[in-house]
Amino acid sequence: MAYSAGSLPEAFNLIVAAHVSMCDECRAQLASFDSVGGALLDGTDSEPVSQECxxxxxxxISSGALRPEKPSSPCADTKAILPAPVREYVGGDVDKVKWKPIGMGVKQAILPTSKDASARLLYIPAGAAVPDHGHRGMELTLVLQGAFVDETDRFARGDIEIADEEVTHTPVADIGEDCICLAATDAPLRFNxxxxxxxQPFFRI
Structure with a gap:
């Protein structure tokens, strides 16, 4: 609902847009929220806008100075690993990602979003683990390739894990395939x- 209303930070909007592009059920639910929002707007009094404004x-808009806070969410391209909303930020699919190693074979690529939350692509080799950590805020993690398991569940392509201050976990990529995730956080992680x-400060995690 917050995504439909446009009230989420850009990084979280990107996560939802990517997930919606991969999930028919969620795309239908979003359409219903958009319809409700449209009906509410129709019943709202309009305000005059000056010609100069x-x-x-x-x-x-034409100069590109206004970057949209809510990425588009077209249907998924089954041949691509990255959903279309993520490809818009990367400039292509996984082969265009500018990965930077952060240790133990794990790599990341920070995406340009507004400052109130951060978004990054994570590459975790099959069988490798992300260091155990907690959270100082909200973390959304969308699986784009492979899968990972932690103390709460197993998450495969299209799944989102929602973690808050009460969650401490050690995500481990499945053995069968390297795992690629899109993660968004609104506060630094709390490593143990x-x-x-x-x-942590060098990798902006």
Whole structure:
């Protein structure tokens, strides 16, 4: 509902847009929320806008200065690993991702979003683990390839894990295939071991 209303941070909007593009049921649910929102707008009194304000808004849009906070959510391309909303940020599929190693074979690519939350692609080799950690806020993790397991469940392509301050876990990629995830956080993670805590500021996690 918050995604439909446009009230989520851009990073979380991207997660929802990517998931909706992969899930028929959620796409139908989003359409119903959009319909409700449209009906509410139809019943709202309009406010006049000056010609100067309209012209300035159109100028900003045409110059690219106004980046949309809510990414589009077209249906999934079954040949691509990255959903279409994510490909818009990367400039292509996985082969265009500019990965940076963060240790133990794990790589990340931070995506450009607004400052109120961050989004990153994570590459976790099959069988590898992300260091055990807790959360100072909300973390949404969408699986795009492979799967991972932690203390709560197993998450495969299209699944989202929602973790908050009460969740501490150690995600481990399944043996069969390297795992690629899209993760969004609105606060730094809380690592339990010293080395990840030392490296944390450098990797902006």
């Amino acid at each position: 309209f012209a300035e808004t159109m100028r900003l 071991k010293l080395i990840p805590r030392i490296a």
